[in-house]
Amino acid sequence: MKNFFIAIVFIILISPAGAENLCTLTSEEDQDVTITINYPGSGYGYGTLNYKKVPSFLFEVGISNGYGTQYYVLRTYSPDALDMYTKKTHSERFKKTQVISSGRFVNFVGNQLARVTSKKERKSGKLKVLMPTLPEDYYYYLPNNPKIGEFHRFNLSPKMKSILNASEGFFVNSGGCKNYFAYAWK
Numbered sequence: 496m497k498n499f500f501i502a503i504v505f506i507i508l509i510s511p512a513g514a515e516n517l518c519t520l521t522s523e524e525d526q527d528v529t530i531t532i533n534y535p536g537s538g539y540g541y542g543t544l545n546y547k548k549v550p551s552f553l554f555e556v557g558i559s560n561g562y563g564t565q566y567y568v569l570r571t572y573s574p575d576a577l578d579m580y581t582k583k584t585h586s587e588r589f590k591k592t593q594v595i596s597s598g599r600f601v602n603f604v605g606n607q608l609a610r611v612t613s614k615k616e617r618k619s620g621k622l623k624v625l626m627p628t629l630p631e632d633y634y635y636y637l638p639n640n641p642k643i644g645e646f647h648r649f650n651l652s653p654k655m656k657s658i659l660n661a662s663e664g665f666f667v668n669s670g671g672c673k674n675y676f677a678y679a680w681k
């Protein structure tokens with residue numbers, strides 16, 4: 496019985512939930528829009544962009560080789576991509592998805608740009624991120640010539656409007672995201 500209890504505790508500690516691997520970024524513009532990243536790995540992770548806690552798109556963040564800037568990728572949603580128990584290559588994981596937007600994942604601490612603020616000028620603050628190319632890319636992803644009665648680029652649904660508004664501003668660390676802010680301090 497003692498070994499069984501130790502085994503259960505060990506499993507809980509190494510599981511994603513037990514290891515507190517869940518990162519939540521919440522939009523400052525619209526609290527209904529969040530990003531959750533579930534599967535971390537040294538500055539890299541993937542999860543979802545959510546509207547009212549329901550996954551709408553796949554979201555990926557990482558650090559590029561060479562210069563080392565952080566990037567994000569927003570993709571169409573496929574639940575198969577989130578299967579962390581099946582070993583898949585990157586291309587296998589995302590083969591059923593389409594890239595909507597990709598670009599810089601710019602870190603801030605409070606109002607200070609994290610990558611370039613000198614150590615002597617750093618002040619504590621909220622960890623937040625801005626993705627400058629996301630709003631335009633998302634806008635042009637929306638349908639332009641819809642069927643009659645459908646929502647589109649010029650007649651936004653509440654969900655479309657919320658995601659577009661959220662993408663214009665900052666997403667703030669609501670918990671567990673320190674691993675994804677490569678150039679931040681606290």
